[in-house]
Structures are given as structure tokens and as C-alpha cells.
Amino acid sequence: MTVKKTKKAKDKNTKIQHAYLKNIYGVKNWNEASEWLAFRGIEDIECITPDQAGVARGKMMPSNKFTSDTSLALPSAVFMATISGDYPEDGNGFHYPADDGDLRLEPDLATLSVVPWEDDPTAQVICDIVYQSGKRVEFTPRNVLRNVVESYTKLGLKPVVAPEIEFYLVQKNPDPDYPLTPPVGRSGRAIGGGQGYSIAGVNEFDELIDDMYHFSEAQGLEIDTLIHEEGAGQLEINLRHGDPIELADQVFLFKRTIREAAFKHDMYATFMAKPIQGQPGSAMHIHQSIVDMKTGNNIFTRADGSESEAFRYFLGGLQKHMASAMVMLAPYVNSYRRLVPDLSAPVNLHWGYDNRTTAFRVPRSAPQARRVENRLPSSDANPYLALAASLACGLIGLVDKLKPDEPSSQTVNADHVDLPRGLVEAVALFDENKRLRSVLGDAFVNTYSAIKRQEFETFMEVISPWEREYLLLNV
Structure with a gap:
């Protein structure tokens, strides 16, 4: 009886393993992630996160490096940049960090999926942003929603x-x-x-x-x-x-x-x-x-x-x-x-x-x-x-x-x-x-406001066709 139960347990574990390997979207832990990537022959993985504009930022790496306890980081400035790549001035509660220190990318393995338009087998995972201590970064978009x-x-x-x-x-x-x-x-x-x-x-x-x-x-x-x-x-x-x-x-x-x-x-x-x-x-x-x-x-x-x-x-x-x-x-x-x-x-x-x-x-x-x-x-x-x-x-x-x-x-x-x-x-x-x-939260409101003020100032530097059409020869 003991042998039969053990065999049944092994069969059940095999079925569970096959089930998560066939998941189209998301796995539960790093062991599942490693096997999921190997099962699909994934060569590269994009570790992405939304910036303040919702643009995908992050890093790409070989899949074997991704699963080898590699520490991923991005400069904090990534989440303080305007849509045109400028940076706001200090003031109104916003202060640009003097050291521009790194923030950690923490992969959310529940979002792991393939990137179907790439020629080489590629996967993607959405990451949360945390400080080196592990605390959430309050002003990053995914964390704002989570809060x-x-x-x-x-x-x-x-x-x-x-x-x-x-x-x-x-x-x-x-x-x-x-x-x-x-x-x-x-x-x-x-x-x-x-x-x-x-x-x-x-x-x-x-x-x-x-x-x-x-x-x-x-x-x-x-x-x-x-x-x-x-x-x-x-x-x-x-x-x-x-x-x-x-x-x-x-x-x-x-x-x-x-x-x-x-x-x-x-x-x-x-x-x-x-x-x-x-x-x-x-x-x-x-x-x-x-x-x-x-x-x-x-x-x-x-x-x-x-x-x-x-x-x-x-x-x-x-x-x-x-x-x-x-x-x-x-x-x-x-x-x-x-x-x-x-x-x-x-x-x-x-x-x-x-x-x-x-x-x-x-x-x-x-x-x-x-x-x-x-x-x-x-x-x-x-x-x-x-x-x-x-x-x-x-x-x-x-x-x-x-x-x-x-x-x-x-x-x-x-x-x-x-x-x-x-x-x-x-x-x-x-x-x-x-x-x-x-x-x-103040951290988000101050950061986001500073970015939007700077975007407006950048826009004001551009002369529009309307201005050339109606002001050029009439004023």
C-alpha cells in the first residue's frame, strides 16, 4: 500500500509540474520559472517596469543569468524623467537625489510570459521597484496603484x-x-x-x-x-x-x-x-x-x-x-x-x-x-x-x-x-x-508634479504651425 501511495504521489506531482509548465502567463516561484523558461527554450528575458509615462523601462539578459540570483537595478532618475528625457528642477517639495542611487527591480513572476514578436525565443516579466532595503519605492506607478x-x-x-x-x-x-x-x-x-x-x-x-x-x-x-x-x-x-x-x-x-x-x-x-x-x-x-x-x-x-x-x-x-x-x-x-x-x-x-x-x-x-x-x-x-x-x-x-x-x-x-x-x-x-x-503620498505627488511642470516648460519652447500661420505676418 505504501508503494502504491508513493507512486500516486509522484504521478500527481508530474501532472502539477506539467500544468505550470504549460502556463501561458505566470508562475509561482523561481524553481517553476527556471523550468518554464527551459521548457520553452527561452534564450533572453526582458525585465520591464512602467515609468511615470507608462513606458517600458528595464534590462534584457540571458535567461540563465536571470535565474541565477542576479541582482537587477535601475537608477532612480528613470522614474523622475519627463517624456522627452529631461529632468525637473528641485523645488515645490521635489528634490533630485544627489547620488542618483540604484533602485532594485523585483520580478513579479506571476507576470512571466513570452514576447511573441521577437525572432529569438524571448520572455518578459514585469518588475516592482524597491529600495535596497526591500521597501517599496512610493513614487513608482505600480506601487502607487498597489498602495x-x-x-x-x-x-x-x-x-x-x-x-x-x-x-x-x-x-x-x-x-x-x-x-x-x-x-x-x-x-x-x-x-x-x-x-x-x-x-x-x-x-x-x-x-x-x-x-x-x-x-x-x-x-x-x-x-x-x-x-x-x-x-x-x-x-x-x-x-x-x-x-x-x-x-x-x-x-x-x-x-x-x-x-x-x-x-x-x-x-x-x-x-x-x-x-x-x-x-x-x-x-x-x-x-x-x-x-x-x-x-x-x-x-x-x-x-x-x-x-x-x-x-x-x-x-x-x-x-x-x-x-x-x-x-x-x-x-x-x-x-x-x-x-x-x-x-x-x-x-x-x-x-x-x-x-x-x-x-x-x-x-x-x-x-x-x-x-x-x-x-x-x-x-x-x-x-x-x-x-x-x-x-x-x-x-x-x-x-x-x-x-x-x-x-x-x-x-x-x-x-x-x-x-x-x-x-x-x-x-x-x-x-x-x-x-x-x-x-x-507626498513622494509621488511631488515627483509627478515636478515632472509635469518640466514637460510643460519643454512644450513652451516649441513654436507651432498655428503661430507661424497667424502671427508671422499679422502682428
Whole structure:
């Protein structure tokens, strides 16, 4: 009997081993990681992490070095740089570290996956950033989101989110002085606008979309739906709902994936908020609900199916604090070109039932699926920071019991503007909101604000075509 039990145990262990070797996305420990990499013949591994802009930074190395207890590090300056590679001046609470010391990359093995577009067998893993002591670096994006999620955990709550990401496919544009133009589809003609939900519009890019799906499947990324939006060559991908950090990871990887698929077909994929004049902007709408960790129930809904006080408080937090968090949802000068009156992108802080002119839309749903869609973020936002901002405002509403105003059933995006109209105003509101600082932390707020101020100063050095056209000979 003992021999039989031992044999069964060995058979069971073999099955478990085979199970994790076949995982498309993630392993539990370093032993599994070593065998997973060997099973696939992986030669190189990319250790990546999102910087403040959501750009993948990190190091590439041979897989055998990755699994040999190698210490990975990046300079702290990586997380203080602007999108153009400049660095902010000291001041307003921000101080550039004199030694520019190293921060450790700590691989999250639950994110291990292949890089399907590389010719040589390559894998990738998303890393957290910690100090040499092992303490989390407070101002790095993944940690900012993690800290917000843990604030919910302390209350016995779990946020659930589902992002929707819009983007444009455009013709390659090596000269930034020239405007972007829509791509040529399989019909051989340049793509026009007004193709919202058009299947024919999606079919124009069949081969590219096939590659997008194949790349995504190989990485364990789950696309819920894909549609053609209103803009010329504008698409939208919806992701399945889940844990905020996992969904931010997916958006982070999706952006890489979509760009690589576009490169393969001699196009660019851009997540600029307003890439083409006269065309709609690109958003990253965020659906969010909160679950009680003990019961598994959506706290936005009472037992009888009606709206709860928590639902209203969450909305109240969004309404009161989201204007101050806009710099995390609309992080660049270009972002505010999307947020203009009379268009589908909201410039208000109203909420309503299935009202797409409001900032916070409550979609039609079953009671247990009750959720709030935040329609303010643009697709250029760092997904970790956009989720952190939205959930932080909702959390403040829950804790402070903030009541929203009455829902709007009419068009509310025509005249009155409740949001900052530009980057400088958005940074000022962000800096001044002490309640938001208490959730996000001074280290992050001061660092991020300094970066955004410097980006604006860099932008102001550029002379635009508008200035040359209207001022050159007229003033």
C-alpha cells in the first residue's frame, strides 16, 4: 500500500509540474520559472517596469543569468524623467537625489510570459521597484496603484475594474513636423471617419488584427471585444474585468503588443489623446465596482437590488476630487485637446444613468453588476496611475461619506466646464489637494508634479504651425 501511495504521489506531482509548465502567463516561484523558461527554450528575458509615462523601462539578459540570483537595478532618475528625457528642477517639495542611487527591480513572476514578436525565443516579466532595503519605492506607478488597492483591502474591500482603450492606426510618420494621416486598409484606400461600430471598418485591418489577437493569446492577454470607433482608423479594445493591478499590467502589455503588430504591417499605433486634427480623441474609459471581501457581493447594491449608500458615496468622491486628479488621467498638453465642449469626451463632473455626456456614467446592468464608468481618462494616461487616481477618489468618497448631486438625464457637455483646461492648471489642483495627497503620498505627488511642470516648460519652447500661420505676418 505504501508503494502504491508513493507512486500516486509522484504521478500527481508530474501532472502539477506539467500544468505550470504549460502556463501561458505566470508562475509561482523561481524553481517553476527556471523550468518554464527551459521548457520553452527561452534564450533572453526582458525585465520591464512602467515609468511615470507608462513606458517600458528595464534590462534584457540571458535567461540563465536571470535565474541565477542576479541582482537587477535601475537608477532612480528613470522614474523622475519627463517624456522627452529631461529632468525637473528641485523645488515645490521635489528634490533630485544627489547620488542618483540604484533602485532594485523585483520580478513579479506571476507576470512571466513570452514576447511573441521577437525572432529569438524571448520572455518578459514585469518588475516592482524597491529600495535596497526591500521597501517599496512610493513614487513608482505600480506601487502607487498597489498602495491604493491595499487601502481598500484594509477596509475589507476589493476593487474590480475593466478598462476600454481607444487608439489610432496611422501611416508611418518619421517627420514630426507633418500631421498624422489615416492608414490605407485592404481596400487600397485611405480610411475615412464615421465608421463607428462598422464591421467593414474593422475588416480593413484583418491581418493586423489577427496578429494582435495571436500576440495577445501567446501572452495570456484576454480581449473581450474589439470595435471600430468614430475616428479614421480608430479602434477600441475592451478588457475583461478583474483585479486593478492585473488589469493595469494587461493594458501596459497591450500597448506594447498593439504597437508591435502595427509595425509589422508598416503602420504606427498611437495612444495620443488627440493625434489628428478634426478627428475624435482617444479615451481609456474605466469601469469600476467594489466587492466585499467576506461576502463577495458588490457593495454598490443592497440585498433587494437597489442602490446602496456606498454607491452614492463612491460617486461623491469622484465628483469632489476628480478635477484635482486630472493630471493623472490627462497627463500631457495634447490630452486637453480631447477635453473640449460639445464632443463625446466630457468636460464636466456630472453623473447619470447610461448618459455618455457625463463624466461618470452608470451603465444599464443587473444589480450585482452595478458599476461606474469613468469617461475622463485619455488613452495616453499611464494605466497604473489612471486606475490609482480614479480608485483613490472613490475611496475618499467611501471613507468621508461624500454625497453626489442628482443624476443628469440631459446633455451636460455643451457649455459649463468643470475641469482644468490645461496642464498647468491641472498640476496646481493636484498639488493643492491635501486629501488626495493623503492617499497617494507626498513622494509621488511631488515627483509627478515636478515632472509635469518640466514637460510643460519643454512644450513652451516649441513654436507651432498655428503661430507661424497667424502671427508671422499679422502682428
